[in-house]
Amino acid sequence: MNKQSETESTEKTSEDVDKIKQIASTIRVLVACEESQIVCSAFREYGFEAYSCDIEPSTGGHPEWHIQGDVLPELNKNWDLIIAFPPCTYLTTTGNRWFNMEIYKEKAVKRKQDRVEAIDFFMKIVNASCSKIAIENPVGIMSTNYRKPDQIVNPYEFGDPAEKRTCLWLKGLPKLKHTDVVVPPERIKFKSGKTMAKWYFDALKLSKKERQRVRSKTFPGIALAMAEQWSGVLLAEKFNGLSQFENFYSFDSII
Numbered sequence: 001m002n003k004q005s006e007t008e009s010t011e012k013t014s015e016d017v018d019k020i021k022q023i024a025s026t027i028r029v030l031v032a033c034e035e036s037q038i039v040c041s042a043f044r045e046y047g048f049e050a051y052s053c054d055i056e057p058s059t060g061g062h063p064e065w066h067i068q069g070d071v072l073p074e075l076n077k078n079w080d081l082i083i084a085f086p087p088c089t090y091l092t093t094t095g096n097r098w099f100n101m102e103i104y105k106e107k108a109v110k111r112k113q114d115r116v117e118a119i120d121f122f123m124k125i126v127n128a129s130c131s132k133i134a135i136e137n138p139v140g141i142m143s144t145n146y147r148k149p150d151q152i153v154n155p156y157e158f159g160d161p162a163e164k165r166t167c168l169w170l171k172g173l174p175k176l177k178h179t180d181v182v183v184p185p186e187r188i189k190f191k192s193g194k195t196m197a198k199w200y201f202d203a204l205k206l207s208k209k210e211r212q213r214v215r216s217k218t219f220p221g222i223a224l225a226m227a228e229q230w231s232g233v234l235l236a237e238k239f240n241g242l243s244q245f246e247n248f249y250s251f252d253s254i255i
């Protein structure tokens with residue numbers, strides 16, 4: 001087969017795409033702890049039946065795709081894929097000084113209890129009855145308390161010029177491949193010598209609640225890579241006969 005006909009044979013017609021989307025619409029994706037609906041919308045773009053779930057109302061413009069409430073009772077409802085962004089406030093190592101009992105007394109006791117509950121919440125997602133799970137969190141205590149993440153990604157590896165070291169723990173899914181590595185802006189330098197990513201610094205002008213929300217939003221490039229790269233795994237598992245579409249939804253080795 002010459003080069004041109006090889007290319008032609010992998011090209012997808014609009015009927016192929018419609019067929020894949022029709023099949024994808026039977027595959028259920030839960031995006032846990034997501035109010036922005038950025039990941040949920042990326043999976044919807046690919047035709048999946050995706051829902052976001054958060055105790056907060058959705059801000060992504062699609063309340064019909066949003067389950068507002070505690071995600072724990074939703075976890076074991078027969079999802080094909082769960083992607084979760086559990087709260088990290090009590091799981092970071094930067095907060096460790098607040099656990100000093102001599103200085104912070106009852107506040108430190110409360111903080112310890114909050115950490116135990118945050119670990120328990122994280123582990124309930126790990127142990128959800130679902131064959132494909134991705135859990136996202138910043139670098140923190142779960143790397144030792146649970147296990148090392150399967151990969152650490154940054155938005156600038158997926159076309160968004162920002163640094164945010166993000167751990168991914170994966171089950172039944174391949175690691176994300178970088179899609180477009182760009183250069184993030186220089187970090188802001190403080191007099192103390194400490195530095196901070198510019199986008200993170202810029203959020204300082206916002207109210208505490210808004211700042212938290214902005215800083216914890218998923219960057220669109222990573223959301224798109226999840227939908228693009230994990231679609232093939234979902235389709236291939238459910239429908240064995242889909243090998244002809246492997247190049248449409250490319251995927252690598254699965255963890």
Ligand SMILES: C[S@@+](CC[C@H](N)C(=O)[O-])C[C@H]1O[C@@H](n2cnc3c(N)ncnc32)[C@H](O)[C@@H]1O
Nearest residue numbers: 033034035036054055070071085087216217218
């Ligand atoms: C680190 S933020 C993740 C935000 C996400 N990346 C996004 O783009 O919307 C954690 C989210 O978990 C939500 N959350 C906390 N406890 C929850 C629970 N029990 N069930 C569902 N969502 C919860 C918070 O409201 C917050 O939006």
